[in-house]
Amino acid sequence: MTSAQGSESLVLPQFPNAQQAQIIRAHQRDFFYASSLKEQTENILRSWFGSRWLMRWDKEVDLLSKLVYHGFTTGQAIQSLGEEYTDIWSTSTTDGGFPSPRRRAALIFLPAFPAYLLSRLGTKLTTRSSRFAKLVHQLPTILDVVSEVNLALFYFRGVYYDISKRLIGIHFVSSIAENPNVRPPSYSLLGVLIALRLLHRLSSLFRSSKPLPPKSELEGTLLMLKTEKTQALRDPTLASIDETLVTTILANPPDDSAPPVPAEEDDYTALRFGSISEAERARRSCSLCLEERTASTSTECGHLFCWSCIVGWAKEKAECPLCRQSITLSRILPVYNL
Incomplete structure (x- = not known):
C-alpha cells in the first residue's frame, strides 16, 4: 500500500454525543459536590463567626462555593467530577474543540451571578412602585419558566441540560463507544410532563388576570378583599402584619454585625424575666442563632424563633428549619409574650 493510499484510509476517530443519562448523572454529581463544598465552608464559617453572620452572608458563601468548584474544574479546561464520573467532555458547537477561555469563563459566571444579583436586588428593592422594581421581582419567575422550557427541550432532544450551555454553545461528547445493540433510554415523558405543567401555569395566570364582574357592590368589595389576600399569599412583599406591610418591616433590617440585644x-x-427561672430561660433559645430569643415569632407549625432569624431563613429557604414544613412570610406570627 502506497503512502497516498495510507493517507486516504486514515480516518480520525469521531466521539459520539453524550447520552441523556450521562448528562443528567454528571449534573447531579456536580450539584452534589458543589453543595458539599458549600456545606463544609458554612460549617467552618459558622464556627468562626457564628450563625447570625452566616445567615447574613449566605448568598455570598453560595456564590463563592460555586465559583471555586467550577473554577478549578471548568476554568482549568479539565473535566468536573461529574463529567469524569460519566466519561463525558464539553466541546464547542462551532468547531468541535475544547471551549475557549472566554466560553469557559462564561460557563463559570453565567449560571451563578444572575441568580445572586437578582436575590440581592430583590432584598434591597422593597417597594414595588417603580417599573424597575417590578421587573426585578418578576425576573426570577420568568427565568424559572425559561429554565423549565429549556429542560423540556432537553428531555425531547437530549443536548442542552443547562440553559447557559445552550446560550454559549457547549455540548457534551462521550469517550464511551455507542453500542448499536442497546437502545438508550428515552426521557420524552418527562418533557411532556413539564410541558403540561407549563400549560397549567399559563392557564392559571390567564384566569387570575381576567377580572370577574361583580353582581353587586357587596360582592365587588368581597372580591377585592379576596384578590388582595390571594396576592398577599402569592407575593410575600404584599403581605402585612398588624396592618403593616412586611416590606416596611424589612426595609431596615437589623445590623447583623452588631452584638445581639439581650432579651431584657x-x-x-413583653415578659417579666425576674419571675422566670433559669431553666425556663434556657428553653427560650432560638435554634438558628443558638441564643435567647428576641422578638419571638411563631411559624405555622408552632416552632419559635427570633424574628430576624426566621425571616432571613425563610427568604432563602421557605421551610421550617426544624420540621421542614413550608413557611409563608405572610403567615408567621410575632408572639411578644413567649
Missing part, C-alpha cells in the same frame, strides 16, 4: 432590653418581648 428587647422592645418586642
Whole structure:
C-alpha cells in the first residue's frame, strides 16, 4: 500500500454525543459536590463567626462555593467530577474543540451571578412602585419558566441540560463507544410532563388576570378583599402584619454585625424575666442563632424563633428549619409574650 493510499484510509476517530443519562448523572454529581463544598465552608464559617453572620452572608458563601468548584474544574479546561464520573467532555458547537477561555469563563459566571444579583436586588428593592422594581421581582419567575422550557427541550432532544450551555454553545461528547445493540433510554415523558405543567401555569395566570364582574357592590368589595389576600399569599412583599406591610418591616433590617440585644432590653418581648427561672430561660433559645430569643415569632407549625432569624431563613429557604414544613412570610406570627 502506497503512502497516498495510507493517507486516504486514515480516518480520525469521531466521539459520539453524550447520552441523556450521562448528562443528567454528571449534573447531579456536580450539584452534589458543589453543595458539599458549600456545606463544609458554612460549617467552618459558622464556627468562626457564628450563625447570625452566616445567615447574613449566605448568598455570598453560595456564590463563592460555586465559583471555586467550577473554577478549578471548568476554568482549568479539565473535566468536573461529574463529567469524569460519566466519561463525558464539553466541546464547542462551532468547531468541535475544547471551549475557549472566554466560553469557559462564561460557563463559570453565567449560571451563578444572575441568580445572586437578582436575590440581592430583590432584598434591597422593597417597594414595588417603580417599573424597575417590578421587573426585578418578576425576573426570577420568568427565568424559572425559561429554565423549565429549556429542560423540556432537553428531555425531547437530549443536548442542552443547562440553559447557559445552550446560550454559549457547549455540548457534551462521550469517550464511551455507542453500542448499536442497546437502545438508550428515552426521557420524552418527562418533557411532556413539564410541558403540561407549563400549560397549567399559563392557564392559571390567564384566569387570575381576567377580572370577574361583580353582581353587586357587596360582592365587588368581597372580591377585592379576596384578590388582595390571594396576592398577599402569592407575593410575600404584599403581605402585612398588624396592618403593616412586611416590606416596611424589612426595609431596615437589623445590623447583623452588631452584638445581639439581650432579651431584657428587647422592645418586642413583653415578659417579666425576674419571675422566670433559669431553666425556663434556657428553653427560650432560638435554634438558628443558638441564643435567647428576641422578638419571638411563631411559624405555622408552632416552632419559635427570633424574628430576624426566621425571616432571613425563610427568604432563602421557605421551610421550617426544624420540621421542614413550608413557611409563608405572610403567615408567621410575632408572639411578644413567649
